[in-house]
Amino acid sequence: MTFARTLLDGNRGAFHPSTLTPMQKLTLRFVVVGLVYYAFAVIEGMIMRLYAVEPFPELIPPEQYFGILTAHPLVGIFGSTYMIVFGAFLFLVPFLMKKPIFSYRLALAAFWLVAIGTFVFWFDGFLTHYAPLYTLYWPLPADTEQFHPLGGAIFISGIAMVMVGTLLFVANVFATILYTPAGMDYQPKWPLFRSAIGLTGFRRIIQKDKSEDLVPLPVAAIARGAVDALLNAGIILFSGVLILIFLVAALFNVDLRTTIVDALLYKNWFWWGLDLIADGLVLLWVAGAWYLIATLITGKPLFMQNVARAALLVELVVSWTVWSHHLLSDQAQPAMLKVLSGELVTAFELITQGLAFFITLATLWSARPLKMTNELKFLLGGLTGFGLGVASGILQADVGLNRILHNTQWVIGPHVHVAILVGLTMTLYSVIYLLLPILTNGAQLWSQRLATFHFWAHLVGGIGMGAFMGMAGLQGMLRRTIYYEGEYRVFMILAGICGGLILLALLAFLLNIAMTVGIRGAIGIFLPSRLSPAVLLPVAEEAERSAGTSPCGPSG
């Protein structure tokens, strides 16, 4: 096939979107929109990388720069990661539980709320330069001397839409786990709930109980991460309403006293909630994804499955008690909280994530020799990212080291970007490569060379960027500021080159996917399916029949 023909119809014309079930299409829509928002985040990241080398305030003034800095992580977390993860999990939970999703409409509503909500806050930030950063330290988000209250109100409303979409996702996940579909034998809710949360596995370890877990391990990880997603959405919504009250009052020229809210108390509850993402659902969902990928690659049971289940429950509880590591440089924060929550409980993340790391590798080892597939190499990349990123985070979560690391590039480089870009994103790429044939009913990847380039460019770019940012951080370079005198230019040029590699990796991946499914296929994903939402995967005859009538099918 010619390049143009492949671009139009996909690799060997193997992808027929008309054969897809509504759930396959919805999952692919989540992934496509998630990747588009990931591209937003990468481009914003590259703008900031260039700005770090040499600021260009005449083109992008500082107000807009900080608007980009505010939108970048939010688009990356909510618009990209949440979208891809929600899509994958809304497919995997019914797939692994062997029953239809509880509500297709609820899943569709979650898709639109997160997609539109992300666009609302991103576009608002672009237009109005509302820039309190994702940390929203009180009373900055309600500072109407620096930000227009209408811009702030629209921005917060966009975030609120994402949170409502998150609540719908969580409700759908738990409802799918617990309900009994029509025509199936009754499935008791309480034992299912206990298994999903981890109480069954915990009791089995303590009481030597032999009862079986009703929920597969990856679903248990999804459910436990969903608990953190629920709590996080509650905190963000509560904080959002509080901010909105002040902004709406300002719109009506009513000046509410921001001192009525204690800034330290706010910082505590906000970080408690915000940390449920970084130190909660991300670690839980990533561990669950590792276990799922490892068992699917090997076809073998998970190594030390009971310990893995128990570790997930421990991680859930740990995620509720670690927030104080963000307040180690806040002198009014009680010392006991700094040591217990900030240092000691946080160190548990090294243990729980280290166990997940080992369990995944041991499971893979049990099936050697393995073929180095794309899903396997990206899984190993994801493991590497968390191996590096969690440890750097544990170092900064130390009373002594935090005094000289807090708010430096160390925090955002070797910890945040290595954990997210290498650890999380490579895990997500592994899931995408793994699910691609299942979700597309057998579409064939266009170029293995591009996939290999994607892997190496992303891995080297992600680790390299984090490393050079970290070196600058150790030399005193702060995050969230602009350096006009070229103080850290050498480090920033090197970090920028690595950032460019990440961009090239993304372009290679997008080209490969575009050539795999074709433009017609990509459009077809967004057209309605003729199949029932209760069907997760099409039966072969129906798929063949649909393919025969497809505009891009063999007879089309």
Place this chain on the structure above:
Amino acid sequence: MIDKVDSSVVLWGQALIYTLYAVAVLVVVGAFAYKVTRPGGNTRVPTWFFALWAGLLVVTGVSIHLTTANTIPWVEVDLDRESYTADKSFEITIADHQFQLPSEQLAIGCGDQVEFVVTTDDLTYGFGLFRQNNTMLFQMQVVPGHRNDVLWTFEKNGVYTIRSTEYSGPAGHQMIVPDAVVVTGCDTTDS
């Protein structure tokens, strides 16, 4: 010996340890990736090996903080702040993204244990001292409506710049007071 440990020594130590750790992670995963694709050998991972790994994680997690608590001099001062009396105290306020210092330059004698009390009523800021080569001596958060104080012992001559280490909106991204703190009387100079 412990008294001679300053922030630059700690950062070098951390950079060295973390670099070694990072190389070890890359080597282990790389070796695993090579071996897992090769046939032969045992595919079973013994339980004792898993227990050993779990034990190593626990020991590492705990020992990081024990090590720093016993080697970094400012940890004890930070956690037991009330037990220490400062030789000198500077009251600094921040308002409308401006530092207001008690004098144009804050003069400190060698070996002085100095208290910096920084307060604000409007936004969350940061307070950090930086060397002439832009490396950080220390920092703390400045939260509105609360007493924010840090106690620091100066054992080297030096001229330090004050800089807000926390983002307080676009208007605050250049909150810098160059050469605001001067330490004299020591035998060595903080470069």
